[in-house]
Amino acid sequence: MILRAENICVSLGKQMIFNGFSISLDKGIYALRGANGVGKSTLLRTLTGAQPVSSGEIWIDGKHLIRERLPALKRLSYVPDVNEVYPFMTGQDLLDFVTSVRKAENSQQVTLMTEHFGLRPFLSTRFDTMSFGTAKKFLICTAFINSPSFLVMDEPSNGLDLVSLTYLSETLKTWAQDKLILVATHDEEFISATGATILELKERHQKSDKTLILHQQTIVP
Numbered sequence: 001m002i003l004r005a006e007n008i009c010v011s012l013g014k015q016m017i018f019n020g021f022s023i024s025l026d027k028g029i030y031a032l033r034g035a036n037g038v039g040k041s042t043l044l045r046t047l048t049g050a051q052p053v054s055s056g057e058i059w060i061d062g063k064h065l066i067r068e069r070l071p072a073l074k075r076l077s078y079v080p081d082v083n084e085v086y087p088f089m090t091g092q093d094l095l096d097f098v099t100s101v102r103k104a105e106n107s108q109q110v111t112l113m114t115e116h117f118g119l120r121p122f123l124s125t126r127f128d129t130m131s132f133g134t135a136k137k138f139l140i141c142t143a144f145i146n147s148p149s150f151l152v153m154d155e156p157s158n159g160l161d162l163v164s165l166t167y168l169s170e171t172l173k174t175w176a177q178d179k180l181i182l183v184a185t186h187d188e189e190f191i192s193a194t195g196a197t198i199l200e201l202k203e204r205h206q207k208s209d210k211t212l213i214l215h216q217q218t219i220v221p
């Protein structure tokens with residue numbers, strides 16, 4: 001299993017969002033859906049170590065997210081729905097920074113991706129003057145640096161133009177052959193284009209008691 005999370009409990013402020021939630025996934029592409037506020041972003045942040053758990057255990061590719069934090073983090077990438085990049089950084093700065101932090105070689109895949117996304121003219125643009133979609137495309141590119149086994153994206157299609165969206169869908173389909181891709185999305189067309197299996201996050205009896213409903217039939221484009 002690339003992802004294994006068991007009995008996780010997560011609270012935000014006074015609100016318990018997850019109370020004993022478990023999920024295990026192997027390679028493939030999965031679309032996490034659910035009503036606004038049900039906890040999709042919180043779940044993604046938790047599975048990537050960005051949101052601490054009050055109890056429960058998470059393994060990424062067999063590495064424990066707390067006890068083997070660095071090896072676990074090296075195996076995953078997370079693209080949030082908000083631009084969390086320092087405003088003074090340029091597109092190239094971000095690519096260089098992530099390449100260096102991940103001790104990666106300059107990746108051909110990432111260079112190719114920046115070309116397909118039309119990012120070359122924006123390599124020296126600062127994030128505080130970039131459009132939302134352009135910033136999102138740089139963040140997506142960095143997620144592919146060092147070929148992580150577990151790719152997590154929050155609303156990846158949000159803000160992307162059609163050409164970039166088509167390229168991203170095709171790239172994700174290829175990657176899903178031997179990696180796990182988990183995206184939170186409300187975008188039916190994107191789900192259809194990637195052929196993702198839908199995971200519906202729902203509340204069971206009370207707010208913190210959540211379940212995942214797996215839609216066995218994937219939507220075929």
Ligand SMILES: Nc1ncnc2c1ncn2[C@@H]1O[C@H](COP(=O)(O)OP(=O)(O)OP(=O)(O)O)[C@@H](O)[C@H]1O
Nearest residue numbers: 012013015017034035036037038039040041042043
């Ligand atoms: N920093 C925070 N402090 C307290 N509560 C929070 C915080 N962030 C989110 N919440 C609450 O946690 C719950 C889950 O929020 P989350 O953003 O994970 O939902 P979501 O399913 O991703 O929603 P959406 O579809 O609107 O993006 C909501 O009730 C939200 O109000």
